Amino acid sequence: MISRTIFRNQVICRRFATHAGPNTSLPAVLHLKSGQSFSGRSFGAPKSIFGETVFSTSITSYTESMTDPSYRGQILVFTTPLIGNYGVPLNKTPIDSQDVGVILESEGIQCSAVVVADVAEKFSHHAAVESLASWCRRSNVPGITGVDTREITRLLRDQGTTLGRLAVGADTSAPSPTAEQYWDPTTENLVDQVSTKAPYHLNPSGDVKIAVLDFGAKANILRSLVRRNAAVTVLPWNFDFNAVRDQFHGLFLSNGPGAPGHCMEAAMKLRKTLQEWDKPVFGICMGHQIIGMAAGLEAYRMTFGNRGHNQPVLALASSGSIKAGRVYVTSQNHQYALRLSDPFPEGWEPFFINCNDSSVEGIKSTAGSGRKVWGVQFHPESAGGPLDTIEMFTDFINECRAHKLLLPKITPVDVTPGLKTVPGFTVPRREVTAVA
Numbered sequence: 001m002i003s004r005t006i007f008r009n010q011v012i013c014r015r016f017a018t019h020a021g022p023n024t025s026l027p028a029v030l031h032l033k034s035g036q037s038f039s040g041r042s043f044g045a046p047k048s049i050f051g052e053t054v055f056s057t058s059i060t061s062y063t064e065s066m067t068d069p070s071y072r073g074q075i076l077v078f079t080t081p082l083i084g085n086y087g088v089p090l091n092k093t094p095i096d097s098q099d100v101g102v103i104l105e106s107e108g109i110q111c112s113a114v115v116v117a118d119v120a121e122k123f124s125h126h127a128a129v130e131s132l133a134s135w136c137r138r139s140n141v142p143g144i145t146g147v148d149t150r151e152i153t154r155l156l157r158d159q160g161t162t163l164g165r166l167a168v169g170a171d172t173s174a175p176s177p178t179a180e181q182y183w184d185p186t187t188e189n190l191v192d193q194v195s196t197k198a199p200y201h202l203n204p205s206g207d208v209k210i211a212v213l214d215f216g217a218k219a220n221i222l223r224s225l226v227r228r229n230a231a232v233t234v235l236p237w238n239f240d241f242n243a244v245r246d247q248f249h250g251l252f253l254s255n256g257p258g259a260p261g262h263c264m265e266a267a268m269k270l271r272k273t274l275q276e277w278d279k280p281v282f283g284i285c286m287g288h289q290i291i292g293m294a295a296g297l298e299a300y301r302m303t304f305g306n307r308g309h310n311q312p313v314l315a316l317a318s319s320g321s322i323k324a325g326r327v328y329v330t331s332q333n334h335q336y337a338l339r340l341s342d343p344f345p346e347g348w349e350p351f352f353i354n355c356n357d358s359s360v361e362g363i364k365s366t367a368g369s370g371r372k373v374w375g376v377q378f379h380p381e382s383a384g385g386p387l388d389t390i391e392m393f394t395d396f397i398n399e400c401r402a403h404k405l406l407l408p409k410i411t412p413v414d415v416t417p418g419l420k421t422v423p424g425f426t427v428p429r430r431e432v433t434a435v436a
């Protein structure tokens with residue numbers, strides 16, 4: 001049985017692999033605003049683009065990263081050298097109550113371009129239907145292969161996230177762009193481009209009603225709520241939640257692309273919600289930054305940002321499945337963070353801190369505040385990445401179930417059973433700045 005399945009997959013892969021290789025006929029050049037240029041070959045769409053050049057250290061899940069709406073406007077450099085070797089799956093599922101309509105993180109590729117050391121021309125995976133090059137071509141997204149991604153990453157790691165241009169074909173013989181020509185995606189409200197335009201429902205027969213403010217929600221966040229039997233209503237990012245809040249048992253704020261400052265309007269509406277509504281609120285990444293801004297904290301642009309699936313965070317407080325003193329390995333993709341203020345706004349406390357750069361990784365309402373509100377900078381839903389903190393979704397749903405509904409709690413799974421807590425362990429304060 002197993003060998004027959006392997007044989008069938010090999011036949012399928014060979015069939016697709018024969019006509020799915022990269023378009024190696026065109027030259028491509030990645031220019032950085034800091035002055036460096038890297039020459040390689042084009043694959044995917046034969047077009048040139050501007051964007052913000054960022055690197056991710058994730059070793060798997062290029063399909064999930066590329067469809068994550070938080071990568072909107074970014075030229076994504078993969079530090080893993082061989083990308084594309086398991087191809088790309090069909091991004092559709094039959095709609096049923098437990099489903100959110102896609103296999104990947106959104107309907108299509110969200111990043112502006114991809115940069116890889118060595119794009120795989122042949123791919124092998126039972127669910128793959130096409131190559132990375134073919135998917136990029138079909139999606140009108142350019143890629144460059146054959147460049148030294150170690151060198152690019154070392155530059156970005158020293159000077160910080162840098163604006164870039166991927167020039168393809170005839171554009172490669174044009175001079176590098178001038179500083180004024182580079183387009184900075186963070187000057188635009190990218191959230192408005194990716195958020196749903198109209199409210200929609202998932203799993204309407206679920207027993208707890210959750211509103212999701214969609215700043216560019218990854219599908220696995222919606223899946224993680226639906227799988228815990230939530231009835232989910234997804235609302236546009238600037239929807240007036242206060243007008244409908246009585247219909248819901250909890251509010252969730254999603255991840256999203258670009259600068260959080262563009263969403264100040266949402267933060268001000270949330271401030272009113274938090275003053276007048278006592279039900280649970282949970283936010284991830286952009287959602288966490290908006291909760292922080294509503295609480296009175298400042299969101300600032302980091303020099304480097306964190307993108308990868310191996311970011312260690314230390315829990316500073318216990319809450320639900322999270323134990324103070326434990327280090328959790330997390331999936332991350334962000335450029336902005338909340339500033340650690342001293343004192344913290346009244347009624348709030350830091351929840352997690354990053355073990356590498358000491359940035360704020362989570363905040364929560366204090367026990368005495370009368371509220372249950374948490375935000376985390378990392379991605380508990382991962383896709384891809386480790387599931388160390390996945391039970392934070394169970395914690396949120398349980399708080400919503402307990403709040404006046406009096407439904408029984410779901411038992412969380414201990415996903416890190418072997419981990420010991422280290423009472424009193426703190427991360428030394430480190431300053432991370434760009435090399436001049």
Ligand SMILES: NC(=O)CC[C@H](N)C(=O)O
Nearest residue numbers: 255256258285286335336
């Ligand atoms: N994944 C996210 O939600 C990212 C939030 C925000 N765009 C940042 O870069 O920090």
